[in-house]
Amino acid sequence: KKVLIAGGSGFIGSVLTKQLQKDGFETCLISRMPRPNSITWDDLNQNGIPERTDAVINVAGQNVLDPTRRWTPGFKQNVIASRVHTNQMLVNVINQCDSHQKPKVFVSISGVGYYRPDPNQIYDEYSTGGDHDFLSKLCTDWEKASKVEGDQTRNVIVRSGIVLGKNGGIIQQMYPLFFLGLGSKIGSGTQHMPWIHIEDICNIFIQALINDKFAGVINGVAPEIVTNDQFTKTFARLLWRPSFLFIPEQIIEFVFSSERAVMMTRGQKVISKRMEELGVHIKHPTVEEALKDILK
Template sequence: MSAKSVVIGGGTGFIGTHLSNLLKKSGYNVLTVSRMPGYDRITWHELNEKGLPNDTIAAVNVAGQNVLDPSRRWTSGFQQNVWNSRINTTTSFVRAITNAKTKPNIFISVSGVSLYRPSDSKIYNEDDKGEDFDYMSNLCLNWEKAAELPANETTRLVRIRSGVVIGSNGGMIKSLKLPFWFGFGGKIGDGTQPLPWIHIEDLCQMIKYSIETEKVNGVLNGVAPDIITNGDFTKAFGAAMRRPTFFTTPAFVIQQLFGKERAALLLTGAKIHPKRTLELGYQYKYPKVIDACREVC
């Protein structure tokens, strides 16, 4: 690998693929850490055994088992998979960085916003530490903790708390496109729950900006500045697809399908402002949800 190499955990996924393509287009070499061996990949076992390649300038972790996989029941076994796929992969990176002779400039851990307790009145920013009030909040807190580097490390640490990622090839949009296309689109529950979101291009550009901008460190909210509800999103996505949005998926159906704990991801949400992200100079390409929806449609 050349001097501009980025190692991405979970580089085969929805976010990871977009990020790899963006970085490759910008002249970086990309190496993926995956469960499966392959071209331009190493396995987690190899990362644990051999560490990071010497010329790694940045390590980014976007690995994680899909929590909202409707084919998987919310059993303790599945919860353990969800947990390990985030905490153990993050720990592997931290160990590899700690043991590296030549340190990468930056380690970026992409986690979630579920540590912000849903509230009708409060608008959270990165100064809010988050609370442990359910499985997902506990996971997010431990995920961020797992990413901590020893105090004497020279590697910059950036922890991005990502909202729901809007992009055409995966995540929420992939599962919504078909029902909306056939006119069955609509809000979830009463639609008043906040929906922290970010366009995939912005999340990946934010990662690239962090790699390239020395002053960026600490926690960043990976959400767009446009604070919206599930109902607002439904209207914007329906308008972008030129489809009606009369249908509503009742809360009890979501709870039946996913179990109460996971259903909370869809039925509740917090209002979140990307204060530090903006202060550090990141400029959004898709600050408004209607533009983000138009792009993915």
Template sequence: MRVVVGGGTGFVGRALTQLLRSRGHQVTHVSRRGGKDRISWEELSRSGLPLCDAVVNLAGENVLNPLRRWSDAFCREVISSRVETTKTLAKAIAAAEQPPRAWVLVTGVGYYRPSPTAEYTEDSPGGDFDFFSRLVSSWEAAALIPGSPTRGVVVRSGVVLGRDGGAIAQMLLPFRLGLGGPMGSGLQPFPWIHIQDLSGIVCHALEKESVQGILNGVAPSSPGTSNGSFARELAAALGRPALVPVPGWAVRAVFGAERAVMLLEGQRVLPKRTLETGYHFIFPELPAALRDIVA
């Protein structure tokens, strides 16, 4: 299969590209920078979609970049890097003479309202209560191509755990120094997925013709993980203590109140449809997922 991946140079994109190539697929990235097996967003808008069988979008400015202040300009970049790239790919798919068979977008579980008790499946309502939920709504709306023969799939991902980036890369140093711990009360749910499973779900969605619609990208045991239990498991995997809690005010001071919500609140999310479509998780449980990552 020939697969075009927007944002394929990033943390998730590198893992997905490796998996797709290992399964014999050809991958072309859409990127802001030139390079081998890459096209630019301008080229895509100008010349249309290269001949391909499937398209994925993973592009998005890193929301939790602690070096970027939460300003109006940054906020606009967070939105447009997701919504505009998705619109560009959807438009290119709609205009393609030979449309691809599958179109997969990765968004986030921020669609569901944070709650310590509610459990959400792909059928649960959401998408209309704060900045991130509305972002996910407009991001997913941008992917819609009415009347298109192309099969559409949206994977709502939890926090992606992997060795080479994402949340863990930022946490490893303090935890290795024995300075890690829960954030805020530590009681908030921590929806997570191992990077091999997120790549695996995207690949499953591309390869299996019957998969369509929303899939939650979280581990099956993720509803039972709190921020505190995650901190304890990460410390245990590293053989270090997890005694130093990070107070809520410090998280808000570093990230700003809007972004701090992502760390100080969370959702219990179940991958109900993902399992029903026949996906088998490689890392359903947190201890094994973390051992694999920090080993």
């Protein structure tokens, strides 16, 4: 089986690609840069989906929380285009495929920022959202842009929590601070932090390729709900470091601007009913165990 993976060079994409190869899938990446075993977005536009492609995945996206990039209109446009336009391009070429060449499934990522931050409300895939701020509207547009015409290609959207893993994402960004004993909660630390181990999010993607029952939205979150404070304390303790500091929300808002700072200063309790219904096994259900696995 051949899988086309947009954003396959990234933090999630590279682990997913390796796992797919281990499981016997043939892989081809879509990247902005020419690289081995890949095509560029231009190639895709000109030549369409490579022959014999059974499945398409989109895990591309400009890093929203890049602290070196100011939150300018231009950068926001990059954030949108790298998600919405890439999905649109993929959907266009899938729609244009002859019916005997159509991929069987298109799986794309989105985020739990879709749900409105709230200290009490518990959200699952049947909850509403996607219309309260810039990031939630981005999720709505991103997800809308992933809808393929007709019923030959199954559509799956994985609404992911913060992905915990080595060599990327939040752990890579925070490790140096925690290592120096400067690990800090953000603001009061009471905001919830939906999360998932990288191995589990990759498994959801792979299950979505092979199990026809996967369709529509699936929240990619671990069952244990934690707050930013609980996460910070656990991470610091496992590194034998203190964690009594906190970063005032105003500093985070100053550095990142409030529109994207909400990703850190606010949170939502998210669970996955669909994973329960589908019987998906989560290998790393608690943050303590997941972090131990990552730090070992």
